[in-house]
Each structure stands twice: as structure tokens, then as C-alpha cells.
Amino acid sequence: xxxxxxxxxxxxxxxxxxxxxxxxxxxxxxxxxxxxxxxxxxxxxxxxxxxxxxxxxxxxxxxxxxxxxxxxxxxxxxxxxxxxxxxxxxxxxxxxxxxxxxxxxxxxxxxxxxxxxxxxxxxxxxxxxxxxxxxxxxxxxxxxxxxxxxxxxxxxxxxxxxxxxxxxxxx
Amino acid sequence: xxxxxxxxxxxxxxxxxxxxxxxxxxxxxxxxxxxxxxxxxxxxxxxxxxxxxxxxxxxxxxxxxxxxxxxxxxxxxxxxxxxxxxxxxxxxxxxxxxxxxxxxxxxxxxxxxxxxxxxxxxxxxxxxxxxxxxxxxxxxxxxxxxxxxxxxxxxxxxxxxxxxxxxxxxxxxxxxxxxxxxxxxxxxxxxxxxxxxxxxxxx
Numbered sequence: 040x041x042x043x044x045x046x047x048x049x050x051x052x053x054x055x056x057x058x059x060x061x062x063x064x065x066x067x068x069x070x071x072x073x074x075x076x077x078x079x080x081x082x083x084x085x086x087x088x089x090x091x092x093x094x095x096x097x098x099x100x101x102x103x104x105x106x107x108x109x110x111x112x113x114x115x116x117x118x119x120x121x122x123x124x125x126x127x128x129x130x131x132x133x134x135x136x137x138x139x140x141x142x143x144x145x146x147x148x149x150x151x152x153x154x155x156x157x158x159x160x161x162x163x164x165x166x167x168x169x170x171x172x173x174x175x176x177x178x179x180x181x182x183x184x185x186x187x188x189x190x191x192x193x194x195x196x197x198x199x200x201x202x203x204x205x206x207x208x209x210x
Numbered sequence: 211x212x213x214x215x216x217x218x219x220x221x222x223x224x225x226x227x228x229x230x231x232x233x234x235x236x237x238x239x240x241x242x243x244x245x246x247x248x249x250x251x252x253x254x255x256x257x258x259x260x261x262x263x264x265x266x267x268x269x270x271x272x273x274x275x276x277x278x279x280x281x282x283x284x285x286x287x288x289x290x291x292x293x294x295x296x297x298x299x300x301x302x303x304x305x306x307x308x309x310x311x312x313x314x315x316x317x318x319x320x321x322x323x324x325x326x327x328x329x330x331x332x333x334x335x336x337x338x339x340x341x342x343x344x345x346x347x348x349x350x351x352x353x354x355x356x357x358x359x360x361x362x363x364x365x366x367x368x369x370x371x372x373x374x375x376x377x378x379x380x381x382x383x384x385x386x387x388x389x390x391x392x393x394x395x396x397x398x399x400x401x402x403x404x405x406x407x408x409x410x411x412x413x
Contacts, residue, residue: 067408068397068401070404070407071369071400071404071408072369072397074346074407075365076372078257078347078351078370079341079342079343079347080250081249081252081253081256081257081341082249083252083266083269084266087244087266088241088244088245088248090270092240095237095240095273095274095277098274098278099237
């Protein structure tokens with residue numbers, strides 16, 4: 040037991056005798072860290088909170104509530120996608136039909152002679168149909184041109200009209 | 211608007227509890243979170259980017275993102291780590307954007323025969339005396355700005371914000387060893403840069 044105690048004491052003395060090496064730049068390191076920790080806190084401008092809350096308010100208007108959750112997002116995005124696709128199909132469908140195969144309008148059908156009977160020959164039918172179709176095409180073109188003329192003053196954004204200037208009114 | 215009683219009640223709650231309330235739709239909780247963190251976040255970003263206005267803008271964006279992505283906060287981690295991660299990412303991207311911005315401006319000078327004059331912007335960092343009123347603070351900030359961005363970020367987190375090595379490792383998503391070595395390198399560079407201040411102190 041005594042031997043053990045003596046050896047422990049020896050070890051402790053040796054540890055005390057050995058100095059822990061201190062790096063040369065120890066003091067500099069401490070000073071640098073002190074400098075950094077003493078840097079002043081940067082204060083926020085007085086309108087900081089209001090600005091953030093305004094931005095949050097603008098965001099939350101378009102944000103679904105908790106109850107809607109992810110399903111709400113999914114449904115909303117799905118509906119938007121369907122709308123876009125439907126609008127695209129409608130647009131392209133319309134463009135193609137006016138260029139290639141214009142459908143006869145009910146007004147022109149009324150203008151067709153009432154005494155037309157099924158006794159007429161097929162050749163006569165074809166010529167009549169052709170003339171009706173040509174008329175339709177012409178009318179549609181006229182309509183579209185007049186619509187474009189009307190819309191010249193309109194803004195490029197659909198659904199919004201530009202205010203006419205005073206000069207224009209005078210003219 | 212919330213009553214004062216609600217704010218008092220919320221004041222005793224932890225950040226994580228406030229985040230749970232925010233996730234349940236209590237938008238006004240953001241005011242309390244801002245009061246707790248705005249100065250720390252602005253200071254942190256300012257020390258990194260060096261421009262007060264930019265720091266305030268980025269800090270605002272940080273809080274807006276806290277609100278926008280509050281549902282992604284799981285609560286397993288500390289809120290402070292989460293918000294500092296957002297702040298560090300935004301500050302870093304803002305700083306890199308500022309670096310890539312064109313450095314030449316065309317300044318029209320109509321007095322000298324309608325000539326357009328090219329003005330080269332001084333790229334060296336100018337200290338913001340509104341924030342750092344003392345000369346020592348300005349010198350330290352200038353020294354910080356001349357560190358490489360990665361080292362600067364770590365040194366600010368450790369020595370200015372007093373975050374632990376583990377927290378920094380978590381925020382940056384890197385090993386603790388890498389954090390320690392970067393901080394050490396940053397401090398060594400600062401020792402060289404701040405020699406004049408040190409000599410003044412010793413004298």
C-alpha cells in the first residue's frame with residue numbers, strides 16, 4: 040500500500056514539474072478574442088418590425104390556412120394547371136378552326152332562301168354551302184378587324200383600359 | 211390585434227413553443243421572435259457583409275422566411291440554430307451577389323462637354339461610422355472584412371455571437387474539426403491584421 044502511495048505522489052510531482060507549453064501568440068489570441076467580443080451590437084431601425092409584419096401580411100393573404108394544409112396547396116395548384124391547359128386548348132382550337140374550317144353562323148342560315156327544298160341537286164347544295172362559308176369567313180375577318188381597331192386604345196393588359204389623354208380627346 | 215395579456219403569456223414561452231404557435235396560425239408571435247432575435251441577426255449579418263442597409267434588408271428577409279417556412283421547423287433542433295442557418299445562407303448569397311455586381315459605373319458629366327466619365331468604385335472596405343463609432347471597432351471590422359468569407363463566418367459565429375463549436379457545425383453542416391481549424395486560421399490572420407491595435411494596448 041505504501042509503495043503505491045509513493046508512486047502516485049511521484050507521478051503527481053512529475054506532472055507538476057512538467058509545464059504545459061504555451062503558444063507564443065497566446066496573449067495576442069486572447070486580445071483578438073476580447074476585441075471581437077467587445078464589438079458593439081448593431082441595433083435595428085425603428086421600422087424594422089413593421090416592415091417585416093407588412094411583408095408577412097402580404098404573404099399570408101395568398102397563403103392557405105392550416106386547415107387547408109397540403110391538400111389545399113395541391114388542389115389549388117392542380118386547379119390552376121387545369122385552367123392554364125384548358126385556356127391553351129381553347130386558344131389553339133379557336134385559331135385552327137377560323138383558319139381552316141369556319142362554322143356557319145346562325146344569322147347567315149336565316150338569310151338562306153326559305154323556299155329551298157330537298158329537291159335541289161347536290162351540286163346546287165355544294166355551291167350554296169361554299170358561298171355561305173365564304174360569306175362567313177369575310178364577316179369574321181371584318182369583325183376581327185373592327186375589334187382590333189376598337190382595341191387600339193386599350194392597354195396591353197387584358198381587362199384594363201388605358202385612360203385617354205386630354206390631347207387625344209381634343210383631337 | 212393581440213391583447214397585452216397574450217403577449218405576456220407568450221413572453222414566458224420558449225422559442226420552440228412560439229414556433230409551434232406560429233405553425234398553428236398565430237401570426238403575431240413573429241413580433242416576439244423578432245424582439246428576441248433581431249439585434250443578434252442584424253449584428254451577425256452586418257459583421258459578415260459590412261454594410262448596414264444590406265444587413266437590415268437581409269435580416270428582414272430572414273424573418274419573412276421564418277414565417278414562410280415555419281412548417282418545416284420540426285422542433286428537434288434549437289430555434290436559434292435554425293434561424294442562424296437561414297441568416298448565414300442569406301448573408302452568404304448576398305455577399306457573393308455583391309461580389310459579382312459590375313464594378314464600373316458610368317457617371318454622366320454634362321459640364322465637361324457632355325462627356326460620359328467612367329468612375330471606378332473603390333473596392334476597399336469603408337467602415338460604417340454609424341454602427342462602429344469607435345476607431346478600434348472600425349479597425350476590427352475592416353480586419354474581419356479582409357478575411358476569407360468562410361473563415362470570417364466561423365470567427366463571427368464563435369467570437370462575436372459566442373455560439374458553441376457544435377452549434378456552428380450544425381448550422382454550417384460540417385464537421386466540428388473543420389469548424390475548429392477554420393476558426394483557428396481566421397484568428398491567426400486577425401492577429402496579424404490587428405497587430406497595430408495590440409501594440410497600442412501593450413504600450
